[in-house]
Amino acid sequence: MALALLTDYTGGQLPAGAQAAKLYAQAKQAHQDLESGAGQGAGMRGWLKFPAEYPMTEEYGRIKAAAEEIKAKAEVLLVIGIGGSYLGARAVIEAVTSRYYNETRENTPAIYFTGNTLSESDFADLDRLIEGRDFTINVISKSGKTLECAVAFRYFKARLAEKWAGDTAQINKRIYVTTDEHKGALLQEAKENGWPTFVVPTDMGGRYSVLSAVGLLPIACAGIDVDALMAGAAAAQAAYKEPGGAFGENACDDYAALRYYYYKHRRKAVELFAGYEPSMVQFGEWYKQLFGESEGKRGQGLFPGAVTFTTDLHSLGQYIQQGRRILFETVLRFEQAANGISLEEEPGDGDGLNYLAGKSLFEVNRTAFQATALAHAKGRCPSLVLALPKRDAYNIGWLIYFFEKACAISGYMIGVNPFDQDGVEKYKNYMFALLGKKGKEHNRVRAHLKRVYGLEV
C-alpha cells in the first residue's frame, strides 16, 4: 500500500461507536453507487478504470512519441488551457520535479501555462518569454470555444505566423491539439492544417482528466516518466476497488467518511490541504478545483483551501491555531528523504543551531510536522494525515487517483452530483452577452441584463 491515512493527530475528534459504523456504512454505499453506476452523473466515470486501460491504447503511445518530438525541437512549450486543462499537468510537473522547473530543467522545454487568463499583461509577459525562442503550442480545449483558451490560441498562433513569416509547414509542425474526438471547431481546424490531435475524453470532467492526454502530453514533455505515473494510479485503482465498510478497509472510503464527519457533525466549513514541500503548491491548486468544483453546489460543500508548512505557519498559522474553529486539515507527509541534506556544525554557534548539527533537514521538517499537528489538534483543528512514501511519479499517480475516487464518494455522501459544474456557466452567460456575442441565447441574457440592471448591451 503506497498511501496510509493516519488519524493520530485529530485530538480525539473522531467518530466512534454507532456513529462511526453509520458513517463508514454510508461511505460504503456511496462507493457501491459509484462502482455500479447507480449514483448521479454515472456517465462521467471514465476516469475510474482509465489508469489500468489507457496505457495499452494506441493514443498513449502517440503521446509519448509526440513528447519526444517536442522535447527535441522546442525551447518553450506553451500549454493553452484553463481549469482542468492545465491544473493537473502543472501540479504533476512541479510535484515530480520542482516549483523551479523552468529554471532547473535540463534537456526539456520551458513550459508556460496560458489560455487561463484575460490579463493583457500576462500576454505581454509571455511575448517576452517566447521572444527569440523556438516555441511549440499544445492547445487543450474540448470545444475550442472556451473564451480564455480560444483568445490565447488565436493570439499565439499569430505569433507563430509572424515568427515563421507565414511558412505553414513550420507553423503546423509546432501545434498539437487536445480536443474532442469527434466534433468541434478546434478539431476541424486541426484536420484542415494537419496538426496532431489527442482526445479530451467525453466521459470524464476536466478536473478528472489529468491522467488522460489532457495532462499526459505536457507532463511527458517535462521529462516525467508517465508510465510510472500511470502505474501508480493503476495500483491505486486496484487497491481501492472494493468498498470498505469499516475504518482501515479502504482509504478512499475512510477519507470521505471523515471529511463528511467534520463537515456534518463538527461544523467545519473549510478543509485545508497542507503539505511540507513548496513544490506541492500547485498540487494544492489541483486539489482545490477537484473538491471545490465537485462538491460546491446546492449550498453544500467544504470550502477547499491549501497551505504550505512551515512557510504558512508564519502567515495563516495564527488563524489556524486560534481563529474560528471552522477548519480541519488534510496533511500530506512524505515518508522518505530525497536528498540527505544535513546541517553542518558552525564554530562559535552564534545562531545557536549546533544542537541540530548532523541532523538531516528531512528529520527537522518531519519534527516540524509532528509539532504542528499536535499544536493544531490541541487548538481544536484536527489533522487527517496522508502518508505517502515519496514525491515521485508513481506515488503522485497513486495520490491523484486516491483523491479523485475519495472526492466522488464524498460528493455522493453529501448528496450532490460530483461530476457536473453548472455554476461555472453563470458568469460565462453574462460575459458572452456583455461582449456582444451573436446568438438567441445571448440575446435572451442581454434582455435580462437590461431589464434587471438597466445595462445597455
Next chain:
Amino acid sequence: MALALLTDYTGGQLPAGAQAAKLYAQAKQAHQDLESGAGQGAGMRGWLKFPAEYPMTEEYGRIKAAAEEIKAKAEVLLVIGIGGSYLGARAVIEAVTSRYYNETRENTPAIYFTGNTLSESDFADLDRLIEGRDFTINVISKSGKTLECAVAFRYFKARLAEKWAGDTAQINKRIYVTTDEHKGALLQEAKENGWPTFVVPTDMGGRYSVLSAVGLLPIACAGIDVDALMAGAAAAQAAYKEPGGAFGENACDDYAALRYYYYKHRRKAVELFAGYEPSMVQFGEWYKQLFGESEGKRGQGLFPGAVTFTTDLHSLGQYIQQGRRILFETVLRFEQAANGISLEEEPGDGDGLNYLAGKSLFEVNRTAFQATALAHAKGRCPSLVLALPKRDAYNIGWLIYFFEKACAISGYMIGVNPFDQDGVEKYKNYMFALLGKKGKEHNRVRAHLKRVYGLEV
C-alpha cells in the same frame, strides 16, 4: 484619490438605516482608538506614520545605495526570511513587475526567497539555482533565532564559503543583514564580520513591515522605484488620516465596517481576495497573512482566501457560485490598460472570435469582471470592489497602506489585538522541545509532551 471602494456588486447585501449608522460609527471609534493609541497593542503602530517619515532617514538612503551595489555585483539575490520577512517583498516585486520576474528581468538579479521552509528538496533546488552564479544574501530576521531562517542562513553561508574558498573579504561583501537595531545573535554576527545592517523596526509586526528595510531592500534590488512606492503609501496615509463616520468619508473605515457587516450580520466565514491579474497572486498571499494573523485569534476572524480570475472561475468558481453561502469577495480592479493588446481578426473565423476583433484584451477582462461580479452577487456572494488606477509602484504602495490601516480598524471592531500573534508560538514550542533544544522552557514542554502524549524526547 487613488483608490475607490465600490459597492455596486453586493446584490443588495449592504447595511442601511440605523444599522449602517451604527456600523460606521463603530468603525470611526475603532479608527480613533487606533490614532489615539487607546486601542490594544498601541506600541505596534509604527507603520501608521512611517511612509511619510521614513524616506527622510539616513537608513532609507543606505537601502537605495545597497540595492545599487547588489544590482551591480549579484546575479542572484537570496532573500532569507519567513512570514512578514518575505511575503511583502515578494508581493510587491511580482505586483509591480511580473509573476515571471526571474525570467523576464533585465539588469537586476534573479531573486529567490528562502528561509521559509525546512524542505530539503527546496534547498537542493536552490543549490542548483546558485551553481556557478555570483550570489548575494539578504537575511531578514528580528532575532536571528527563527528556525527556518537561521537554518537557511547557516546553510547558504557555508555555500558562500565554499564558493569563495574561505576568502572572507569576498564572503563578507555578499551578506546584507536586516535585523533588530540593538540586540540579537544576528546583529552580533553582522558586527563581527562587518556586514551592512538595516533595521527591523520594533514598533511594527512582520506583516506590517513591508515598507521598512524588511521589504524595501529586496524590492529596490528588483529595480522597483521605492520612492514611488513610498509616495503612494504616504499619500494614502494623508488621505485616510481622519476617521469617517459615514460611508464615503474614509475608505479604510468603510471597508472595515463592511467586512464586519458580512462577518457579524451575514454569517460569512471566508473572505476571498480576488484579482484579475496573475501577477497579483503573491499580493494575495501577503493579504492573507495580514488579515489572518491580525484577526484570527480568540475564536474570531474571517478566514482569508485568495483567488485569481478568470483563471479560478474554472476551479473555485463553481463553489463560489453555488456552494455554501459563507463567502464574500474583495475584488481588486485596475482602471487603466497597461499594454493595449487587442485581438486580431482571423480569416474564416473558425474559433468564432471575430466578434471580439479590435476589442482590447483589457476591455474583455473588464467585461469578465462585470459579468462575474453580477453572477456572484446573484448567487448571493457579494463583492466589494477596490478600484485602483494602475498596477505600478505608487498605487501598490497606496493599496498596502489601505489594507494595513483597514485591517487594524477591522481587528479593533471584532475586539481583538490586531498586532499580536501568540498562536504562532504554539507549534514552535513543541518543535524546539521535540528537536532537543536546550533550556528550561523546552524541558517544561518536553515534560508536558511526555505526560500527555507519551513522547520520549
